[in-house]
Amino acid sequence: MEERRARFPVIDRRYCSRCQGCVDSVPEVFFVDDSSGLVSVVDRPDYPPAVDEAIKNCPRDCISWESRGSGDGPKSTGEFTVEEILGIG
Numbered sequence: 001m002e003e004r005r006a007r008f009p010v011i012d013r014r015y016c017s018r019c020q021g022c023v024d025s026v027p028e029v030f031f032v033d034d035s036s037g038l039v040s041v042v043d044r045p046d047y048p049p050a051v052d053e054a055i056k057n058c059p060r061d062c063i064s065w066e067s068r069g070s071g072d073g074p075k076s077t078g079e080f081t082v083e084e085i086l087g088i089g
């Protein structure tokens with residue numbers, strides 16, 4: 001349990017195809033952000049074991065665990081820069 005508290009899932013959106021497989025399998029963790037249309041991670045104190053399955057089943061292999069340090073969290077990760085969105089980054 002402690003290990004789960006110390007980490008959070010991150011989506012590397014450069015590779016996410018938005019297939020929504022993770023959203024369908026673990027909706028309490030993964031969701032589609034209405035404002036951006038991008039698949040995102042719910043900021044929770046801990047994450048269920050089903051996240052490991054979502055990581056294993058992601059067809060683009062773009063979900064991973066990251067360690068939780070001070071100031072870190074799902075909301076601060078995986079964002080595209082303007083350059084990446086425009087394809088010039």
Ligand code: SF4
Pocket residue numbers: 011015016017018019020021022023039057058059060061062063
């Ligand atoms: S399963 Fe992987 S590729 Fe599909 S939406 Fe989730 S993170 Fe993106």
